[in-house]
Amino acid sequence: MDLTLTIFVLVYVAMGVGHLPFFRLDRTGAAMVGAMLLIALGQIAPQDAWAAIDYRTIGLLFGLMVISAAFGVAGFYDFAARKVGALDVGPKTLLAVIIGFSGIFSALLTNDVVAVAMTPIFCQICLARRLNPLPFLLGFCFAANVGSSATLIGSPQNMIAAEALNLSFNGFLRVAALPSLIGLPVVWLVLVAVYRGRWTLATPQKTATATALPASEDLDRVEALKAGLVTLAVLVAFVATDRPHMLVALLGASFLLVSRSVESEKLIRRVDGDLLLLLIGLFIVNAAVAATGLPQQLLSALGDIGLDLNQPLSMLVVMSVLSNIVGNNPAVMLVEPFIRNAAHPEALGAAIALGTGFSSNAVIFGSLAGIIVAEQGGRRGIVVGFAEFARAGVPVALATLLLAAGWIVWLG
Template sequence: MDIAIVIFLLVYVAMGFGKLPGFKVDRTGAAVIGALAMIVAGRISGKDAWESIDYRTIGMLFGLMVVSAAFVVSGFYDWTARRVATLPLAPPLLLAVLVVVGGLLSSLLTNDVVVVAMTPLLVSVTLARGLNPVPFLLAFCFAANTGSSGSLIGSPQNMIAAQGLGLSFNGFLQATALPALLSLPIVWGIVTLMYRGRWAAPKVADTAAPAAEHKPHKLKVHEVIKASVVTVAVIAAFVFSDWPRELIALAAAGLLLINRKISSTDMLAHVDGNLLMLIMGLFVVNAALAATGLPQMLLSELRSIGFDLSDPVALFFVGGALSNIVGNNPAVMLLVPFLEPGHNAYALGAALALGTGFSSNLIVFGSLAGIIVVEQAAAKKVQISFGEFARAGVPVTIACMLVAMVWIIFLGS
């Protein structure tokens, strides 16, 4: 067996398990080691490795991470979480507000950053109100995953798919926004139904300690206004101009990093460097595998038996299944280079975005957002088991996937 295939398989085993079995090597480490191994083994040259990294995707993702970080350090996410969670509403109505906020914020800003920033305070405030935080956290997580599918800038996998398929911001929005919006009432309805009569916090919960642990960022109104103006300008440039998206995002990042009150170090601390390194490593690993000709041969054989990834419905289900095995970003990166978009490029983009976004609520490890919510809740002494996540996640995923499938069939017709 070619060493490139062995390296590729080991890297994607790590993607699936979250680490390389038997070693303290996480997903990012596996991607970087795999890329280096491909170069050292001579399966890809150093020049080709550099050229395989799509600087446009990396640049746009980094720039938008900085934009989202500006809302973190300005205290906007903490302020939003506290204001929403303290609204004098009955639990079902409060859940509805959280679902809308989570879905809309995630469609405009990187969904994982939104979840990271707001989860700790949501735990603290719901417990302080005597509410069971689990349904609110699950609904917020589900809404962040499905809502982020509705725009090109909602998640890294959307950006990767759009860049690979050459999709415009407006076209991507038209192809994905409606099912993303429809997913929000589905999330609310299912979680509300499943937790009816179980809104109160367990008697054993310590309502004081968790709330005291979180140290929210103080709201800096001027910084929120600055970040909001830059964000609106970025979206307007995406919609109305032909400027390269990565340059728009990087220009926005540069403007926000120039600050007299907040250090660039604090801003950059909220940029997910591990994710950027993971994506860069996978670009190299995937390119080295493609050079063996194996993927092309497999796809040719699949087409000969009637299975074509350029069919949006097939891609929708393959992307959804694969994302729950290796993760959203690796799944999209694995599939995009072998697609032949043609006239149905937007249907394929919607299939990837909705398939990977909607299916990611199936199990805890289906998305980074799910992992973040469960781990941060555990740090606050709130346990969300694999089973409890799946009991809500499975029906939410099935319902949302059915809606998306009908939409994909419509787009592809």
């Protein structure tokens, strides 16, 4: 038991810090090494390790990643970002458009994929238009986290929670979409207040990339249309049928991978294999720890102080805190074994989605979208520091979490 807990603690230290201290081992590496050690040292049987991996979540996420990748290969993300950035509108209106665009696309496609594809373009557009890029990048990031909370397919943690709670696409949408939609104008209002009078660049940029956009990718309209039709078909199947989500997503991905004009390797290259391996490793690590009985003791201790994970409002609080310590996906995976057969699955699913999605805007490392925006901005001379992020992110997170708490109470 002591060895299992030691490995577990080290893995989740890496989840929170971003790497294992004193080693060049990132989150994915830590999860995989932890899982392999637990198997190799006999702390979990190989067959139990395989059984612990939720293939439904992994399959669903892989299928949706391929579908999202098809839009990238077709040049759609580049095309759409440039169209938004070229609108002849004022800064506040442009911010509203970017927030709405980010929120909607993050709800329909995996939010991390959208962030990776569009952040570089928005950086260049802001610099070319002599706009202060910070409110626009933060708005894009915050909206991605808030908007992705609306649907079962918006983020990996939503998929994990939905599979554990056996939620339908419609059921998830019914309890999570409205607060996510209302949260988008909240993001806009906070950013308008925080960046009042700071919409333009104070000093000329010295780099060539600050005044000129890089060459755009050509939009392959046929492939973009194909990806759009497959996405529409997948969404219709989610809404209108009771077919397993994983099978629907994999079927859609299969249609896109078999093509006469686009090599399958181009699509697969854009799949986030690191995230899939991270989840696989954490499934095994968490299963090994669950077998020790310690999580059940901790759950009982939480109940003694009034935090019952089967109560949606308590879950909202736990997820809001935990996701900013270890990350969204690890946080949900920690509580996943204890929410099966819940009395109020839809309300509990909403609490998990809104708690992880809304709270992750407080700090840069609260979400992968925040990390992506900070790293991509830094490569282009745009400093998105911890304090600057939190200056807007903390009020956004608090305001939207208050909205979520009111919604959860209303759901009863």
